Amino acid sequence: MELPIQYTEKMQKLLGEEYPRYLESFEESRYFGLRVNPLKLMPEVFLDQNVFSLTSVPWCNEGFYYAGDERPAKHPYYHAGLYYLQEPSAMSPGAILPIQPGERVLDVCAAPGGKSTQLGAGLQGEGLLVANDISAGRAKALLKNIELFGIRNAVVMSEPPERLKERLPNFFDKILIDAPCSGEGMFRKEPDMVKSWNEEMLAFCQKEQAKILEACAEMLRPGGMMLYSTCTFAVEENEKSIADFLERHQEFSLVPIEKKYGFSAGIGELSPCARLYPHKIKGEGHFLALMQKAGNSHDSLFSEEACEKEKDILPYLEFEKEVLKTKLSGTFKIFGDSLYLLPKGMPTMKGLRALRTGWQLGTLKKGRFEPSQAFAMGLFKEEVTSVEDFPLGDDRVIRYLKGETVEADGKEGWTLVCVDGFPLGWAKRQGGRLKNKYAVGWKWE
Numbered sequence: 001m002e003l004p005i006q007y008t009e010k011m012q013k014l015l016g017e018e019y020p021r022y023l024e025s026f027e028e029s030r031y032f033g034l035r036v037n038p039l040k041l042m043p044e045v046f047l048d049q050n051v052f053s054l055t056s057v058p059w060c061n062e063g064f065y066y067a068g069d070e071r072p073a074k075h076p077y078y079h080a081g082l083y084y085l086q087e088p089s090a091m092s093p094g095a096i097l098p099i100q101p102g103e104r105v106l107d108v109c110a111a112p113g114g115k116s117t118q119l120g121a122g123l124q125g126e127g128l129l130v131a132n133d134i135s136a137g138r139a140k141a142l143l144k145n146i147e148l149f150g151i152r153n154a155v156v157m158s159e160p161p162e163r164l165k166e167r168l169p170n171f172f173d174k175i176l177i178d179a180p181c182s183g184e185g186m187f188r189k190e191p192d193m194v195k196s197w198n199e200e201m202l203a204f205c206q207k208e209q210a211k212i213l214e215a216c217a218e219m220l221r222p223g224g225m226m227l228y229s230t231c232t233f234a235v236e237e238n239e240k241s242i243a244d245f246l247e248r249h250q251e252f253s254l255v256p257i258e259k260k261y262g263f264s265a266g267i268g269e270l271s272p273c274a275r276l277y278p279h280k281i282k283g284e285g286h287f288l289a290l291m292q293k294a295g296n297s298h299d300s301l302f303s304e305e306a307c308e309k310e311k312d313i314l315p316y317l318e319f320e321k322e323v324l325k326t327k328l329s330g331t332f333k334i335f336g337d338s339l340y341l342l343p344k345g346m347p348t349m350k351g352l353r354a355l356r357t358g359w360q361l362g363t364l365k366k367g368r369f370e371p372s373q374a375f376a377m378g379l380f381k382e383e384v385t386s387v388e389d390f391p392l393g394d395d396r397v398i399r400y401l402k403g404e405t406v407e408a409d410g411k412e413g414w415t416l417v418c419v420d421g422f423p424l425g426w427a428k429r430q431g432g433r434l435k436n437k438y439a440v441g442w443k444w445e
């Protein structure tokens, strides 16, 4: 691989005698990773199923390496949201930021959702995840991944952090800033990134990083924790960005990250931070800084959404009575023709660009309720009365995922189609056939 001379000179200076080992890492093949979705099944159960040849990623309980010739994205379990494909080092920020069920968590640069799905899983359905990305296009991919994972308590936004800050000061318990960066740590995995590397880009990223850090500092509650991560080695975007931030914000301090698994210390006074190098770990390059805001307070002021009246959601309630074994409780809200179940304690998002506000249950049109793909993915088989559960090897699984009508006798009406007990989507059964209601944009190709 041809690396820019300015880059190699900087790396040589940074790494000293380690530099030749770093260069050699380009001759080694990259690592492939997947992260199991604990909202659906536990990692050890997935491991026992021997679907792929897996070995554990040391820094992430749900993370595994798989062999490069395997194709986990072409497997029905992928479509059931049982795992997310993620570069192993990219699993470290979500593993290090400690998430407790019930917390309010912001992932401010979230698309396409690798870390958001990890944080959302950590909440175990309790609390609130706000997953935001400034790019509306990228936020669409983020939304799909959140839905695929079956996360019920997420809001997906596309706003500059400065706008979010005005509405949600001192609101979040935990914030992840997976900042836009020059991507030096990804050169082995994505060689094309080398072409866009230059000093101007680095300076631009540094400015963006400072702006994002500023906005997030205000959104974090006193006592809350914030993790800043990049996938670059550039000191300007890592230690310098954080040192400048700490200089401006005396109320923040660094929380040391343990240097296990081959992680290296941050440079100079920023040694509590961690650096991940491809010549020292089985993964690509990353930087992590964990910070805490002084004090301890939970008194943020915000207005909550009010619940719709029962008469306005009657078609849904009829559906619930007929198709579900459980009664969902919480704040039901109609936006446009979509019905949502909002996470507890969700502030109103009026005036902000939100792609999803909570669990989208379906649409209410002309007095009828039509369940959504997100609703199917967030349910458990045990919560539904009418289920068609195909074993993995049944050819109807792929046919269903391709959008075909498949044959299966059973109770007429709305049916949750599953593979090995894990929901894939909806169908409407009539005369021994399952009329396909799988999301059009999700079809198997």
Ligand SMILES: C[S@@+](CC[C@H](N)C(=O)[O-])C[C@H]1O[C@@H](n2cnc3c(N)ncnc32)[C@H](O)[C@@H]1O
Pocket (backbone or CB within 6 Å): 090, 108, 109, 110, 111, 112, 113, 114, 115, 116, 132, 133, 134, 135, 138, 159, 160, 161, 178, 179, 180, 181, 208, 212
């Ligand atoms: C490193 S990527 C995030 C990857 C993501 N966290 C994941 O794990 O899948 C950085 C993201 O930041 C977004 N971004 C860039 N500038 C931003 C800003 N000022 N505010 C919010 N997001 C921003 C980009 O669109 C990009 O999707």
